[in-house]
Amino acid sequence: MVNILSARAVPLTTAEIGRGLEAVTDIRRRHFSRNNPVRDLYNQSSERERKALCLLARLSERHINMKFEEMNEREREQLIEGMIVMRTLTEHFPPRLLHSYKVLEDK
Template sequence: MPLIGAVMLLATETQKAIGIKRISQIKRELFPHKRNQAQEAFDKSPEHIRRTVCFHAGLKERHIKMKFAEMSYSERKQIVWALNDLIDLSKTLPRFISDDDCELNVN
């Protein structure tokens, strides 16, 4: 395990939050024109996908119609968390599921 990983395991939740916030600041300073992938993904998604993301993030119906930039920082964090969860889920799914899978296996 890299040293930084070992250090992070020993950090308190407050220290982790401070570290994550500082890393974000450094990234903004070093890469000011870097695109925001979460913002693009959310804003460009059709309504039914935004509904799924907002539901998983624990947000309200009104968030579905909002742009990412219109949300509070904590709401945006919830969207990022939900998007990452959905990315993890997608990694466990097969590339394609056939209509044949609507039929039940009867053994």
């Protein structure tokens, strides 16, 4: 059976209004924040790091010099998928890899 009652305003207490506003503020902070760690990571990466990320994301060379904000939604999604691939790959590296790289660099 379909409910066909008309909508009506429900009076709220000041405390309920306050809790509702806090909830909305929290949702906005978590989901619509200007703080974007993926954007910050990509934009602050070196050209070499961006090249590796773009390769894993199957993006073209023109993306290497682009900022994250300049990419469209599909390109951003591809970039995030490339970052996930990189993270998965590097989880399997031996723990002493960084140390041995520095030793090779000093020679």
